[in-house]
Amino acid sequence: MDFPTQIYIDGQLTKGSGRKEVVNPATEELVATVTTAGFNDVERALQAAKNAFLKWAATSIANRQMWMRRLRDEVIAQEDFLRDCVHQEMGKPWAQTHEDWDRLVVSLAFYAEEIARVHDYGFPDRAGTHTHHMTHEPAGVAVAFLAWNFPLLNLAFKIGPAMAAGCPIIIRPSEATPISAYAVGALCAKIGLPDGVVQILCTDGYDVADALTASTIPQVVTLIGSTKTGQHIMRTGATSIKRYSMELGGNAPALVFDDADLDLAADIVTGVKFSNAGQICVSPNRVFVAEPVREAFAEKVVARAESAQVGFDKTADITTGPVIDDRAHRRIKGLIDFAIADGATLLAGGDRPSHLKKGHYIEPTVLDNVTEAMDVYRQETFGPIVSLIPFSDESRLIDMANDCEEGGLTAYLFTQDQARSDHYAARLRYGEIQINGVKYDIDLPHGGIGQSGIGHDCSGLALQDYLVKKRITRALDTSVFGGLNQ
Known part of the structure; x- marks a missing residue:
């Protein structure tokens, strides 16, 4: 079977500057040799995401929903192929690959609906001299680092809320399991998703991955990985003020x-x-x-x-x-x-x-x-x-x-x-x-305390990690100055 090997940048499938062999841990045999992104590729992706932000943020919710549902339909149509990508790159038992694929389907569907439930709201003015309105807006460009243990599920937890919120997202899959993520990039290219809205690239080394967080372009950095990796990403991201959403280690x-x-x-x-x-x-x-x-x-x-x-x-x-x-x-x-x-x-x-x-x-x-x-x-x-x-x-x-x-x-x-x-x-x-049980689903918040993370995956809480709030205050009588302390 021919597996996808190209990175997806600025709406195009392209060869990266590096190469990475992906080996099936069950057979110890080569599955595919994929291309990986170097520093120039990362810079291209960052600029493409920056250029896409204003357009995608201004795109109507109905239009974003349309693109998400088109991608979901392709994911459904390619079920066996996507599951085989996970099966081969992880050696994961076939029945267990269904959860990976299914979470991508339900994430795209759930967040396409959940974004419509986000409502702006007002609140009273103590003096009665002003009106106040709180709005929700896309936070900005997002960068997502994925763990290898659930290649499609982890991607699903990031791509759904980011697309729905209006945030262009650069997804960096693990170098151990890039194939299924690259397959999603190929589906994005197939449906003609607007340039820069989703980009998927495995990096040619950890120093290249650091360039994603060290950049001042991303406003949101999200991770599924170890606590040590989370600490490293926060250190390299300290070049600017960023929002973090991280699901980290546990015992x-x-x-x-x-x-x-x-x-x-x-x-x-x-x-x-x-x-x-x-x-x-x-x-x-x-x-x-x-x-x-x-x-x-x-x-x-x-x-x-x-x-x-x-x-x-x-x-x-x-x-x-x-x-x-x-x-x-x-x-x-x-x-x-x-x-x-x-x-x-x-x-x-x-x-x-x-x-x-x-x-x-x-x-x-x-x-x-x-x-x-x-x-x-x-x-x-x-x-x-x-x-x-x-x-x-x-x-x-x-x-x-x-x-x-x-x-x-x-x-x-x-x-x-x-x-x-x-x-x-x-x-x-x-x-x-x-x-006395165990239950996980896309509509249930998933997050830790302390060194196990910041923010949440799944549920409407995850969507909030990609949205910022803006207060709009309007004076009712422009001849009256309300005062800074009123």
Whole structure:
């Protein structure tokens, strides 16, 4: 299959100045060699976005909606191809590629409707001498940096609100997974999207990527990635005042109490942890289990780990694919080995599946007796590891769950006691608390606290990251000066 290889700048598909080989982590075989943007390409994209801003910002909502729906229709028509792009560049199991594709469809549809719900408003004047009107306007050019773990989903979370708000957007996909984003660029070119409204380019090195944030042209910089990357982007972006929207790292706790539905808890913990090879920012990394149900819960988690199907067969019901590359594989294997050396008990997995000779695979792994001193506890594992931490005393549980250097994105609670769940939900420092279930959708806010980010993806809150408010005040009697303090 021929995959797209060209960057999309100023309404045109073009070759960049650099080259990048994209390798399937499941087969370790070359998928495509894509072109990448150098400094001149980045400058062209920035100028094109700047030139497009006034026109796109002034375009009627109805016209923006039309373009978004045209792009959505092409995404629907190209479902199999777009999903295959994700399947090949990530090694992601075929069934799991549906979520990537679907989120792009629903994002374009949702934000085309959501922008029409944004209303300007007035507010009273204390002295009655003036009228005041608050309007919403596009913030300016946006630059988006995407993580590789959900190539189309992450793109969807940025392109939808930016297009709807009237902000030209430059999308920089991860160098590990540029193909599906380039495919979206090809669809933008196909429908004749106005020049500069959307641009998609992988950069030829991190210093070239820095040129996007160091420029004074962008007014909005948005990121899905690690906390360390977020800090770096804010430093390089300090050449001017910019708005930031970032979904960053996390080290999600799951609290399984003695009255929990253990099958439900085991299904959710392993479902989120083994899907996408655990490369999910909201995966429950630290699973705190009440001592009375510890053994029963561990058995259920181990049974699910051992029954998980690992591989890259498009016709099979695969649970867990490969991790993204050899570096990730070595890092995750090291976390497992060091934890065992430090006293953790290996209950399942822990190594490469014996039936797979190629690919960066790690078996679904379950560790018991994990402690606070272990790296597997302290770090976001981003791999298919369930770490069980038994507890018999709840006095330190909140402090332990909140002890996360990377900030708070998601926490999970499993209990039948509503008073208990309310107590913990109010005290856990995470942007999302999932109680006896898990739910994500385009209309639900997704964001973290502290080092886990700024702003939100999804819902109308994401749209606000691309809009600025302007107050328009009009004197009712021009012969009367209202005064600065009235």
